């Protein structure tokens with residue numbers, strides 16, 4: 120299969136979208152968007168309302184497109200629920216709603232994928248095993264964390280993101296989607312979370328991150344995608360692109 | 375200055391790895407949900423002991439401790455089974471107001487089957503349990519799939535089930551002739567009533583299910599974070615449907631117990647009002663209205679406290695309407711006590727801050 124933007128690709132992209140459109144009333148949030156995501160970190164930038172979150176929501180099964188298809192390894196997949204998206208190996212980090220406040224870190228990491236053992240046909244949860252594995256996973260994130268028995272209610276914003284990231288890493292997601300993961304964080308926690316994100320990309324996972332901090336995106340991302348009014352308007356190379364170029368793509372006059 | 379630094383340390387900024395982290399950690403764990411549950415259970419056991427001691431002394435008789443403990447369990451058994459269903463629904467973040475009239479409907483169903491099917495008891499019990507589960511499923515479908523608010527949905531079915539029970543029985547009490555049910559409802563083995571055995575079995579199954587099984591674990595998840603659970607791929611709607619079916623089944627078991635105890639179908643008598651007492655017991659037991667917290671054991675202890683109170687007040691001759699007042703007062707006190715832990719820390723901090731401000735002569739607010 121060849122690339123959508125006209126450039127033929129040798130390797131089939133892990134995650135791709137073909138001709139996605141999504142309208143809300145008469146707002147065209149996405150307008151015939153075709154993209155490909157490869158291993159490494161792809162940054163999505165664009166002005167407010169450009170359609171970045173809408174695109175990610177379609178990949179995570181939260182929204183269903185009016186037109187177009189999502190492809191995993193070149194195969195079209197139906198993502199009609201968060202469950203379906205997860206099942207094809209897409210892990211999404213949501214800004215605030217993804218953790219159960221009343222549960223511990225360990226139980227949140229294993230939410231929906233609890234470790235169980237079968238006794239007489241009953242699926243019993245293995246609390247100790249989950250705690251062990253969770254504690255192990257937490258050592259891989261760069262933020263200091265309390266024990267995995269601690270309730271997430273007691274965590275800071277950065278620690279919460281780290282829990283969500285630990286969850287994504289733990290389950291070897293093929294694609295990780297992050298919508299402004301550092302929007303609510305201080306400088307130190309931002310650096311830590313971005314460090315984890317970069318680690319994942321370096322291990323060869325396909326990481327897609329929406330962000331508004333352009334210098335940061337230029338420095339961190341392997342590929343960039345600029346969105347504007349529901350369309351992908353540019354895919355500049357972060358190594359050769361300047362901040363001025365990016366701003367021009369995002370809000371400059373259209374040629 | 376030093377107080378400011380102190381305050382910062384406690385404000386959750388524990389990003390930097392530091393040796394205090396583990397101490398902080400264990401302190402936090404002490405205030406976590408698990409130990410809160412245990413604390414509430416202990417408080418309820420203490421309250422039970424106190425109530426029994428008070429009533430024992432007040433009635434100046436050994437009779438209280440001997441026969442009355444049995445009586446307390448006996449009168450609490452039916453309520454206890456209903457409360458088990460209720461607490462599971464409430465852990466899932468919903469509420470079931472229809473359990474009392476559901477139980478009434480089940481008694482009517484059992485009585486009608488007995489009447490028209492030549493006293494076929496096994497059939498009657500099976501039909502009764504099916505009716506209860508089906509009634510629960512109607513609630514569950516409305517709440518989970520039609521997204522009707524649980525209070526409204528079960529308020530509607532509360533009326534509907536009651537009406538159905540009255541329709542089936544024509545508003546009459548229907549006698550049920552069954553020596554087995556009568557024995558079940560009034561007999562005992564080794565001076566332990568059979569109804570109490572049923573309660574113990576139901577409680578044991580429920581405690582095991584909620585603590586140890588995947589399904590129980592996910593009921594807590596769904597109640598504590600429905601959106602997060604859905605995004606994590608948990609089929610939230612199925613679990614919601616499931617807890618209402620379980621609640622309906624518990625109401626059905628209670629209905630069968632009620633038929634045994636009274637020998638009649640009780641579309642209104644004995645079953646109506648069960649829901650409020652059950653919800654009271656669940657709240658006493660430390661389960662919140664917001665879901666994700668609470669325990670089966672707490673709810674059962676709540677039931678025992680309530681029936682001890684009823685029983686004791688009756689024994690020392692307090693008019694029955696005072697029992698209602700006492701129940702309400704107890705609930706209020708218990709819920710206040712459970713919340714106070716969190717609020718007290720803040721009150722203390724606010725008071726201290728005001729004192730410091732007053733000492734340093736700081737302005738309380740910016741004035742134009």
Ligand SMILES: Nc1ncnc2c1ncn2[C@@H]1O[C@H](COP(=O)(O)OP(=O)(O)OP(=O)(O)O)[C@@H](O)[C@H]1O
Nearest residue numbers: 143146147148165166167168169170171172173174
């Ligand atoms: N649920 C919705 N209902 C109606 N309109 C919506 C909805 N979600 C998004 N939109 C509209 O779709 C467009 C794209 O929104 P989207 O959230 O994808 O933007 P974004 O690029 O993520 O912006 P931001 O940078 O502000 O997060 C906007 O015009 C927005 O108003």
Ligand SMILES: [Mg+2]
Nearest residue numbers: 171172173298
């Ligand atoms: Mg957005």
